[in-house]
Amino acid sequence: TLGCTTVICTDKTGTLTKNEMTVTDVLIDDFYIKFHGVGYTHQGKFKIFPFNQDSIELDQNYLTSDFSKKNLGLITSIKWLGLSAFLCNNAVLNIKNDHSSILGDPTEGALLVMAKKMNFDQENKFINTLQEVHELPFDSERKIMTKIFIDTQNGKYLVFSKGAPDELIQQCDQRLHHGKVTILTKGVKEELLTLNEKFTEDALRTIALAYKEITANQFQEILHLKTFQEKTALLEKKLIYIGITGMIDSPRAEIAEAVRLTKIAGIRSYIITGDHGNTTAAIAKQVGLITENQPYEIIV
Secondary structure, three states: OOOOEEEEEEEOOOOOOOOEEEEEEEEEOEEEEEEOOOOOOOOOOHHHHHOOOOEEEEHHHHHHHHHHHHHHHHHHHHHHHHHEEEEEEOEEEEEEEEEEEEOOOHHHHHHHHHHHHHOOOOOHHHHHOOEEEEOOOOOOOOEEEEEEEEOOOOOEEEEEEEOOOOHHHHHHHEEEOOOOOEEEEHHHHHHHHHHHHHHHOOEEEEEEEEEEEEOOOHHHHHOOOOHHHHHHHOOOEEEEEEEEEEEEEEEEEHHHHHHHHHHHOOOOEEOOOOOOOHHHHHHHOOOOOOOOOOOOOOOO
């Protein structure tokens, strides 16, 4: 009927997309990392692009290669990226006869596959010393998820957080840069958020990763706080920024045809989603919902 309205709702599981996400791009230190492979295939090389230099292609053996010995700072940053992606996560990567599948959230699944490609999984010796002791689950208001682990070998407590870059980066006052913790200035924050915008304009769903260490006394203080808001206010502050991951979530093939038919029928279509506005606009263009010359509005 002419004048009708259709609303396309998307959430973490997605109705517009194939529902098998893949991390393709990572921003870390002064480098871009491009990952090979599609979907949940856990094998695949990745290329590191130093700014203004030739790319370097690595695989799962990079941790023991000559490259790692010559680039200890970058390898340290990559280690924390892999740890954070693997540990601040509730999905499970199942591998059977070289076939991979994900049990859980597709976004978290993509991060697990990325960590596996970087040689971080349950078989990693360092990961085996870490035991989860507390979690602050994701919610749509703060757009951050946080987990606390204790290192059973030395008793140290590590906090890992992931979330929307424009939210998580604001909670960081330091950054991991070439393996060293340095001050995260306002100017660098703005630069990182600009780079994040470029990722979203390419239809990438972006997740930032961060961490910090807390004392045993601080952990006990967190446990004794009465409200969730008090815990997040104390725990999700003064974090150390690690990097930004960008993942693709390609539109389903049948969506473009469905959108075309709704336009012919005179049906107005809207998208409701938790994704970044630029990411949503880019996907909307891919399926023909809007065009480059067509005005559109993003309501936050």
